[in-house]
Amino acid sequence: MGAQLRVYKRRIRSVTATKKITKAMEMIAASRVVKAQRKVAASTPYARELTRAVTAVGTGSNTQHPLTTEAENPTRAAVLLLTSDRGLAGAFNSNAIKAAEQLTERLEREGKQVVTYIVGRRGLAHYNFRERKVAESFTGFTDEPSYADAKKVAAPLIEAIGNETADGGVDELHIVYTEFVSMMTQTAIDSRMLPLRLEEVVEETSTKGEILPLYDFEPSAEDVLDALLPRYVESRIYNALLQSAASKHAATRRAMKSATDNAGELINTLSRLANAARQAEITQEISEIVGGASALADATAGSDN
């Protein structure tokens, strides 16, 4: 076998192996998307009821709470960025990071100091490489976040928002995550979690045009709100984590699908080149034989004379 043909054969073998791997990863990601979507759906009743309750307290009483009132002069804002632990997901992480950077820039232009919190190794690596300060980071659960993980993430944020701004607290809490729109579309979005914009929450819940009844609060409206808002933040973070996970798997699936397709195309091109090389080799061999035979014939014809 010719040297060139051997090189082509070797490359085809290696690309075929790669294709098998990316195909497997694509299928794993596809099954995980479904699982993650199911988890998002399972967490919806809790989030819906909690939002309803928050709306009820917010609209049904005139309670003033630090988590619902805007600071007159916000000077510090916390940004929570949700990325994944592992890459191989196309532009998933870079989109989220880009959204976070745009948000940070906007907040800084408004004269606010930004404190960054990060979930996921990818985002953390990005910030560490640029030597930017990260207040706190959480890794190791982005593929399948549990509610306990969301609590862990929420705890320092709730503490920071409860503190006075002068003692290292923050006035605002923003979150950047990747919203799972559909299998094909995931968009990185940012939203302000706290202080709560009650009008927005009301809009979300009362699409049916229902009127919320006047609730009796047990023990009191303040206490209920005190207990309710941290849970609300946790549930929002949990929902964002789940959506991020679903988006990440969908992005991985798409990236791996195009990798598989590209590998297939590469195999096609390489086999054509290998065929051409083989054919060229045969042609050369034939012409060598023919040339050799006619040279031999010429030589014997010459000696006869």
Added chain:
Amino acid sequence: MAAELHVALVAADREVWSGEATLVVARTTSGDIGVMPGHQPLLGVLESGPVTIRTPEGGTVVAAVHGGFISFADNKLSLLAEIAELSDEIDVQHAEQELARAKAEDDTEAQRRADVRLRAATAGR
């Protein structure tokens, strides 16, 4: 007045139980509260403890609820909890082990959780 109210017991990651009931007893921070159909709209903070739901067929459903809220309006009652388990889902032996371990390690949080589980499991029998 309707004779039944609709109950949804929801944990952070799943819907634990939902159905009709004639009476729901839960423990709020200011004491036990019983909700029957037609109760006035209510929103309260729950303590960790067992929640008892009486169904129209005369049966009872007991669940261990670890913190959360109770909200009632329009004959719909929602019980929201970070963690909620039905009494027949609770592994008594496991909970007892947990309780012993928590006592040994002086982990009040885990001890409380295990205690609530055991109380709900025994009440459900």
